[in-house]
Amino acid sequence: MAKNxxxxxxxxxxxxxxxxxxxxxxxxxxxYSVAESKARLEPQLRSVCDELNKMPSELCPNDLSVTRMxxxxxxxxxxxxxxxxxxxxxxxxxxxxxxxxxxxxWTRVGEPEKSPSTSLYLSGKRQDLLEFSQQLSQYxxxxxxxxxxxxxxxxxxxxxxxxxxxxxxQSAKGYFEVGLQLLPGQHSSTIKKAFVxxxxxxxxxxxxxxxxxxxxxxFLPIIGxxxxxxxxxxxxxxxxxxxxxxxxxxxxxxRANSLGxxxxxxxxxxxxxxxxxxxxxxxxxxxxxxxPWVKDYRLSNEEAADLHGGPDHGLGVTSAFLxxxxxxxxxAPRPFSYVDHHRVLDADVHGxxxxxxxxxxxxxxxxxxxxQYEFLNLSLGPDLPIDxxxxxPWTSLLDTYLADGRTxxxxxxxxxxxxxxxxxxxxxxxxxxxxxxxxxxAASTQCPSWQKTIYSAIGPGRAPGRVKPDLVxxxxxxxxxxxxxxxxxPPSAIPQCGTSFSAPYLLRKAVGIRALMGHEISxxxxxxxxxxxxxxxxxxxxxxxxGKVPKSIESLIExxxxxxxxxxxxxLQPGKYLKVPVPIPDTGVDGKVTISxxxxxxxxxxxxxxxxxxxxxxxxSWSVNGKSEQFFxxxxxxxxxxxxxxxxxxxxxxxxxxxxxxxxxxxPTFEIHYMAREGGAPVSSSRAEVIQYAFVVTLKAPKHKxxxxxxxxxxxxxxxxxxxxxxxxxxxEVSS
Numbered sequence: 001m002a003k004n005x006x007x008x009x010x011x012x013x014x015x016x017x018x019x020x021x022x023x024x025x026x027x028x029x030x031x032y033s034v035a036e037s038k039a040r041l042e043p044q045l046r047s048v049c050d051e052l053n054k055m056p057s058e059l060c061p062n063d064l065s066v067t068r069m070x071x072x073x074x075x076x077x078x079x080x081x082x083x084x085x086x087x088x089x090x091x092x093x094x095x096x097x098x099x100x101x102x103x104x105x106w107t108r109v110g111e112p113e114k115s116p117s118t119s120l121y122l123s124g125k126r127q128d129l130l131e132f133s134q135q136l137s138q139y140x141x142x143x144x145x146x147x148x149x150x151x152x153x154x155x156x157x158x159x160x161x162x163x164x165x166x167x168x169x170q171s172a173k174g175y176f177e178v179g180l181q182l183l184p185g186q187h188s189s190t191i192k193k194a195f196v197x198x199x200x201x202x203x204x205x206x207x208x209x210x211x212x213x214x215x216x217x218x219f220l221p222i223i224g225x226x227x228x229x230x231x232x233x234x235x236x237x238x239x240x241x242x243x244x245x246x247x248x249x250x251x252x253x254x255r256a257n258s259l260g261x262x263x264x265x266x267x268x269x270x271x272x273x274x275x276x277x278x279x280x281x282x283x284x285x286x287x288x289x290x291x292p293w294v295k296d297y298r299l300s301n302e303e304a305a306d307l308h309g310g311p312d313h314g315l316g317v318t319s320a321f322l323x324x325x326x327x328x329x330x331x332a333p334r335p336f337s338y339v340d341h342h343r344v345l346d347a348d349v350h351g352x353x354x355x356x357x358x359x360x361x362x363x364x365x366x367x368x369x370x371x372q373y374e375f376l377n378l379s380l381g382p383d384l385p386i387d388x389x390x391x392x393p394w395t396s397l398l399d400t401y402l403a404d405g406r407t408x409x410x411x412x413x414x415x416x417x418x419x420x421x422x423x424x425x426x427x428x429x430x431x432x433x434x435x436x437x438x439x440x441x442a443a444s445t446q447c448p449s450w451q452k453t454i455y456s457a458i459g460p461g462r463a464p465g466r467v468k469p470d471l472v473x474x475x476x477x478x479x480x481x482x483x484x485x486x487x488x489x490p491p492s493a494i495p496q497c498g499t500s501f502s503a504p505y506l507l508r509k510a511v512g513i514r515a516l517m518g519h520e521i522s523x524x525x526x527x528x529x530x531x532x533x534x535x536x537x538x539x540x541x542x543x544x545x546x547g548k549v550p551k552s553i554e555s556l557i558e559x560x561x562x563x564x565x566x567x568x569x570x571x572l573q574p575g576k577y578l579k580v581p582v583p584i585p586d587t588g589v590d591g592k593v594t595i596s597x598x599x600x601x602x603x604x605x606x607x608x609x610x611x612x613x614x615x616x617x618x619x620x621s622w623s624v625n626g627k628s629e630q631f632f633x634x635x636x637x638x639x640x641x642x643x644x645x646x647x648x649x650x651x652x653x654x655x656x657x658x659x660x661x662x663x664x665x666x667x668p669t670f671e672i673h674y675m676a677r678e679g680g681a682p683v684s685s686s687r688a689e690v691i692q693y694a695f696v697v698t699l700k701a702p703k704h705k706x707x708x709x710x711x712x713x714x715x716x717x718x719x720x721x722x723x724x725x726x727x728x729x730x731x732x733e734v735s736s
Contacts, residue, residue, distance in 0.1 A: 015583065272337050279377050283314045320505045326483040381412075402602070456502075524692055590704035596700070
């Protein structure tokens with residue numbers, strides 16, 4: 001029987017090749033003379049030394065202190081990091097944050113204006129800083145690191161008040177979280193002990209048993225009086241003090257009884273039994289209709305009771321993953337895989353615990369450490385909108401474990417979209433700002449006229465990671481509910497709304513690709529495939545991210561007539577330039593062609609460097625007929641000021657499309673340059689990590705009906721078609 005469907009073109013990475021890096025020239029005139037830089041910095045340094053000398057030794061363990069150095073806005077790209085100057089000062093950078101500076105002059109044309117910059121947190125002995133301040137007066141053009149002086153705008157002691165963040169109304173009174181900056185790569189027990197001793201002095205209970213180390217940050221929950229927080233914030237290594245947020249409520253947006261209509265669940269096993277999936281949530285009822293598809297149910301804390309509402313929420317989330325939105329009275333679609341459910345959020349016998357957030361994160365870390373799942377969903381977290389200036393332990397920990405690119409994690413963006421936008425309370429909630437996870441918002445309907453639901457949290461995310469949520473999926477609205485299985489036996493359909501359900505529904509589609517297509521497609525390639533097929537429907541990016549994924553699985557895995565979907569996947573070498581040709585027929589492409597391309601890569605992170613969070617960045621160029629053209633318009637996801645800081649180069653997802661005349665297109669080629677940094681500073685290729693990437697290119701040429709087969713015929717010994725491994729007739733159309 002003749003083959004009547006085309007699917008995906010794979011192994012395109014075989015076409016890619018490394019090429020030498022181009023030679024670069026950096027000649028320019030200094031912005032400031034050494035004398036001008038000294039005139040600005042010398043009085044600042046003297047003031048810093050005076051303030052540090054007044055600090056009691058209990059605030060500066062081992063005579064170590066932390067100061068803040070703000071870079072001139074013209075010198076905040078990776079290549080301007082003042083390595084030599086820090087060496088001369090005998091200090092090290094232990095973190096960074098974003099700041100805004102209006103300089104008196106800059107390297108651009110026109111009058112200087114207030115612009116984003118970077119402030120480095122520097123740690124060193126007070127005596128060493130004093131000695132450098134005395135040496136600075138002797139500096140001239142020949143002095144070590146003299147060329148770095150112009151890059152520095154200011155240096156100061158961090159004000160204690162600036163470290164204290166206000167809480168949200170639902171924050172538990174008397175419970176706080178302290179984030180301490182430690183020394184990278186060094187034993188920091190002395191700093192930890194000194195802080196705990198200081199906190200105890202002011203009557204705080206320090207829950208060291210619940211603390212987290214992420215990179216060189218230490219997050220410690222404490223219990224005590226708010227009136228003494230400023231005394232704690234004076235400790236030199238304190239980065240942030242804030243009230244412990246509450247967990248997101250399990251209370252659904254729509255409180256409704258079941259419809260009383262029976263649910264017609266399938267009787268067959270899932271399509272695939274070899275896909276490892278887990279839901280991390282509030283547990284399941286003792287008996288429920290989803291049990292045939294729940295392979296393993298685990299309690300992270302077997303001695304704790306269920307949190308009120310937790311099992312109902314967990315059941316709804318699990319139902320959304322297994323079946324998608326139910327249509328009461330109709331047969332539910334067959335699940336693509338079995339699923340494990342981990343109850344990571346619980347309540348102890350003494351009632352609700354404000355520090356449950358820390359215990360829950362500990363349970364999640366144990367699951368991530370096991371590396372037993374390729375696909376995960378998280379529809380819970382702190383009830384806390386993201387903060388551009390500070391990272392949260394949830395985001396830090398998850399991004400660190402996801403950096404190898406082997407795990408596909410969907411996270412609910414949050415249901416706070418109706419909160420006060422002037423205060424930023426409607427922005428996506430922690431930890432959906434993870435750059436290595438997929439943040440999912442909610443679409444209002446399954447119809448083509450969809451838009452963002454009113455409750456769904458909005459972006460942008462932090463930089464890098466500006467495009468958040470990544471995607472939206474149907475999550476239910478008052479006019480069109482998302483129906484899930486009830487806990488009744490026999491089950492009924494319950495109408496719900498929330499990103500808690502849109503996130504696992506998107507995961508269902510990702511797992512569907514894996515179940516049908518097998519293991520030739522990596523989790524990163526599945527992510528790129530979803531984004532490459534998403535449609536924003538003309539809505540603002542901060543509302544819907546890259547858009548909504550098509551309602552059918554077959555739309556994601558098929559290449560219809562006049563279309564070819566091509567997948568590249570593999571590794572990127574630091575500092576290298578990877579030439580990525582786009583295969584086209586030898587005879588060219590008929591008519592107009594739309595080229596849609598998506599690049600996704602995994603990246604290690606530096607949680608202490610909020611302004612330079614990702615360690616990996618890419619720069620992608622595009623050429624046709626040997627001539628360079630613009631393709632990925634990074635300006636879309638970065639402001640002009642951020643572009644000057646090359647911030648857009650550090651986004652872990654790039655997506656764009658371009659129209660061409662097929663007959664005038666030859667040798668279409670992308671070139672991917674992977675750049676590495678650590679703590680914001682350049683890092684040598686020998687020290688930087690190899691990262692995973694996926695690149696999906698779709699060619700749409702309506703007049704070239706056989707473009708798919710013509711490409712395969714042209715590259716018959718190189719490219720292969722990735723076809724579904726399930727040969728039986730199946731209905732791949734899903735309900736949204």
